[in-house]
Amino acid sequence: MWQTLYEELKDRNFIVIAVAMDSRADAARPWIEQAAPTYPALIDRDHRVSELYNMVNVPQAVWIDEEGRIVRPAENAGAFEAFRSLNFETMTVPEDKAATAVNAKTTYVAAVRDWVLTGSASAHAFDADQARAHTQAPSAETAQAHCHFRLGQHLLRQDRAGEGNEQLAEASRLHPTSWNIWRQAAEVNDMGLAAGPEFWARVNALGDDYYYPPVDMAGMPPPKTDE
Amino acid sequence: MTTVLSDLGAFPVTASPGEGLWLSAAEAAMATGWSLQPEGLCRGAVCVPAPSGREAEFVAGGKVNLAAFWRHMDAPAAHSKEGDIWALGESAGGRADSLRSLEAPDFTLPDLAGVEHSLSDHRGKKVLLATWASW
Structure with missing residues (x-):
């Protein structure tokens, strides 16, 4: 998923570390083999990274600078919940939702690029106070x-x-x-996805709450979950 | 044989029978990074003394009851019904302090080939730490 960005920026002192929240490595294997990333693709069967960084969903990401300091704490990595507008008869999402999803992803990737190229001067790089303010501590x-x-x-x-x-x-x-x-x-279907009736019941129970919480990032399309 | 799961990994230990999780000081230190000192259970500059009058619940015969100390420290723990597997976590406050320090918590995880990678291997580079899942 990050291979193109990594290839573009790998000579700019940048690396992607992808971590699969997968208790069964065999479930992650085909995806990794297909993507063939040249950055480390790790398997986290105990969800240790979720525990350490207080993550609750995928994709979430953390920006970490050259000194090992958190620049942007764990947040939704540019995903947009277009799937909540899925039409079950046609198995499609409305065009505007699909376009917003692409826009959100593109915006997030552009922000990563800007940070890699300009460092703390990037408008998307939080200073220490901002980074602490965006940190969600576990209960x-x-x-x-x-x-x-x-x-x-x-x-x-x-x-x-x-x-x-x-x-x-x-x-x-x-x-x-x-x-x-x-x-x-949860139970997974033939595609390996935990997307059965129980999943949709949980999603629908969110009501006005987000599945992918909004990213506090300039240029992000406003997140909406209306139908 | 008892297994302790901690931030440091999974450790086979020889627990003494009885209520709690009684380990030798050496095994407790290996499994958790907390060592038994005259002042109490210590990690780095932090020492947690056993509560006065209840010392025997915490330390006895050179052994330390990690379950009692974990409760006392308000740190999370969970164990199997047989008591042969214990998960000992970091307290929520400890995790929060760690995150607010902005020092990225280090971790070591394998890739598909079983090769282990640590976040700290990449110090000196900007890192996008990105999660995903097959499910």
Whole structure:
């Protein structure tokens, strides 16, 4: 997904580290083999990066500078929830929603490019105060949820599925806004997607809340979830 | 055999029977980075003493009850029904302090070939840390 941008900017002291929130490496493998990225494509079976950076969905991204400091904390990496306008009869989304999705992605990628080329002078690079203000700290329940998730994944790898799934359910109960935790544990369809009726019920239950929260970034199209 | 899952990895340890998670000081330090000192359980400059009058619940016979210390530190923990697997996490406050320091938390994860990569391997470059998933 980031290969074109990486190829363009790899000689500008820039690297992409892609992390798959996938407890089953075999599920991520075909996607990675097809994309054939030349940057590191890592597998995070215990969702450690979600725990460390307090992430709740994919795609989310963090900008980290040359000194290892967070420039933009975890945020939606330019995804737009066009899928919420999916017409189930035609299996298409309205043209304007599809166009907005492309616009959001293009805007996000352009912002990354601007930061790589101009550093802290970029309008999209937060200063320390802005970066702290945009940081979302985990609650005690979220921290506890990650413990249950980790334990659950370990139990599943030991073929203790019943107990493992109980731990994953407890993780999701404690951290209900984490799509990463819920979808990892959910049933997947023939395409490997956790997009069955339960998923849509959860999405519809969002109401006016976002699936992909808005990105605070100049030029981003205003996010809307209306039909 | 008991397994401790912590920020440092997964560690097989020899836990003593009884309520809680009683480990030798050496195993506790290996599995969590917290070491038993005369002042209490310590990591770096931080030492957490056992509450006065309840020391025996926390330290006894050269062993340390990590479960008791984790509760006392308000840090998250979860264990299997048999008590043979324990996940010991960082407190929400600790995670928040870490994120607000703006120092990007380091991690080490494998690629498809099993080769391990750390974020800190790429110090000196700008990094776009980007997540995705197959599901």
